[in-house]
Amino acid sequence: MDARVRTIAFVYAFAVYSYIQPAGFRSTYPTLADRIAFAHSFAGNAAIRLFYGFPYDPVTIGGYSAWRVGGTLAIAAAVFGVLAAVRALRADEDSGRMELVLANPIARRTAFSSSLVAIALGIALLWAAMTVGYVAGGLPVGGSAYLALATALVAAVFVGIGAITSQLAPTRRIALELGSAFVAASLLLRVIADTAGGAGWLRWATPLGWAEEMRPFTGAHPVVLLLPLALSTALLFTAARIARGRDLGTGILQARDTTSPRTRLLSSPTAQALRSERSSLIAWGGCFAVFGVILGTVATSVSSAGITPQVRRQLAKLGSGSIVSPRGYIALIFIFFVLAVCLFVCAQIAAARQEESEERLETLLALPVGRLRWLGGRILLGAEAALILSLIAGLFTWAGTSSQNVHIPLWQMLEAGSNCLPAALLFLGLSSLSYALVPRVSTGISYGLVMVAFLWYLVGAIAGVPKWLVEATPFAHIGLVPTHAFQTGAALVMVAIGAVAIAAALAVFKHRDLTGA
């Protein structure tokens, strides 16, 4: 995805989210009494803290925003930082373009610092977007700017991390994966710090925790700003030092360049695709398993104490009915697994597109390999992998709840997992179709469709948009198992649309020219 497009998309999303949360909160809980009730019930729950972090003062709009928005956007900012850094510092190298640049009288230092300036500009835009959003939502300017700064600095730290992994990893893809692993690890540390009693000190071990400790709107501790500033500066300096001494196009951590031949999984293009994607699939599976266990464990701490009818009404809007039991909580949060599986299938199609844009597909199709066999094989691979991920989600969440002696039958959890499949199939179809129709922009379109559909559901449900409008997104039609019934009707429709889209994609792909980058 073009760096500019990505930056604009993030900026837009940040601005919108920063506006909607305070505005929504103000309209949903207009009086102080409402907010206190909200604080006691919803916000006091360990299970809620899993996703949003520690609420220092959810009674004020500022505190609420810092908690809800700051927590979520910090994760997005971290992802942005890693993506921007690896793209700027490594992608051009691996494609060979950096060789051309550095053959001119341009020092590496200059190339490095000009990339950083561009990224810094992007982060500044994010900061501006958030500040404007908060102010438009009714929050005071000073506090808004500080909250936005707390989030923006998370991006800066992860730019530093991305810069370091770009120097260490042997290829761009591995640099991205390492960076993502750091994001996941930081998130995990924050989750544990916020949900496990007595582990609050762990917050100081992760940049996401530092954003919380800055306490925007709830007794600001501006001295904490020094931590991310110091760390990102140190990381960037180190990365620059390493970059100066490194051979272009390689990493400090070298993968082995020779091996004896391993000839399994080479008998068909689909088998070879599986072989290439193997490590990525294992990583996704691992993440699903870990988060499943955490979810299952934390869900057991959900209780119904003191949730007002008003809050219940709010939660009912999300369609979960009763969030106040472990089941209800799991049912609600499983929607995030659905989102993850949908993003996963988009990634599979993106990998297929990369085969074409890097022209390896030309090598394959010059052999007696049919187009339908190739694309069909990759779609099938994506679908099977999505199935396995869904089962992993269900299985490991069940394991988490069982470990706490809360009994939800395994088959129900597997059914919850299978909820991911119709939506996954739908988006698999849509992204295949966009790949067949407009290959050059298909990756951006696929991910964009998923995110728009998801945010539409989330925001629309809470912001009180008319029901028929919310129903336009597939996410609104997923029955929240295990509290609700599996929505078979909607599932069949999604599967049908997905199947038709896949058939159309195959037909279109058969008739178009192969396009390169």
Add this chain to the structure above:
Amino acid sequence: MSAIRTEHLSKRYGATLALDSLDLKVEEGEVYGYLGPNGAGKTTTLRLLLGLHRPTQGAATLFGIDCWRDPVAAHRRVAYVSGEPFLWPAMTGAETLEFLGRLHGETDRGYREQLIERFQLDRSKKIRALSKGNRQKVQLIAALATRADLLLLDEPTSGLDPLMERVFRECIDEAKERGQTVLLSSHVLSEVEAVCDRVGILRSGSLVDEGTLDELRHLSAQTIDVTFEGSPPRLPALPGVSVTSNGGSGLRFEISGPVEPLLSQLADQRVARLTTHEPSLEEIFLHHYDHGDGRGPA
């Protein structure tokens, strides 16, 4: 049935006409050289023959099988080498060869071993660790080992050192002896001159010339270098003859018309040495593009 046959094959990309009603015919067992300046449409022709791009008009067949409608059947008898090696960076040379071999179906493993030796390929290295020339070798070996009836080669020796180029030429000669057909698109004119039976010259999407080397030579001027005893005489101008000085006592005559009048003139002069040489493919080629004319031999 021809190995390759195109009829009024045209391809348009947006506003650009890349191929203009191309009529190409390559018979079985021929080694055909496919030449043209950059952007003439050589790679486009290959893409259309491989069913990677769809013809705007016209048709292309390989052994009678339509390239666009039934590419899988056509490719069973074809092996392709592209000008740039597009391979999987994380796989080793050996794994790549095994993969491509299995996908093609019939690969002569014994011959493949031989080729790996002859081309001196380090098969245990991953593709990303190989230089461009070495990656090109992987492609070449994979294609040659299939012993396919038709070899479609697009600048196959790009990046290869001269020793390896010689190995390549030997392999093409061997393929020719076995009756395989070869379409060789190349800028290395010496190579084309050495191995090809017929040559076609593509320009702006259509074949401006085609024929054996002998046939094509008639298009280009004959060159006669004459060294005289003493200073070169002044000869009257003759039609179709251009004269340039060639060192102190020599003259170079480029004749595109009849030779007879010049010889008559020279018979009266005191000629010390007279050499003629036939135009090389490079001279023919350059002549085409310098003079920008010529549609088919006389």
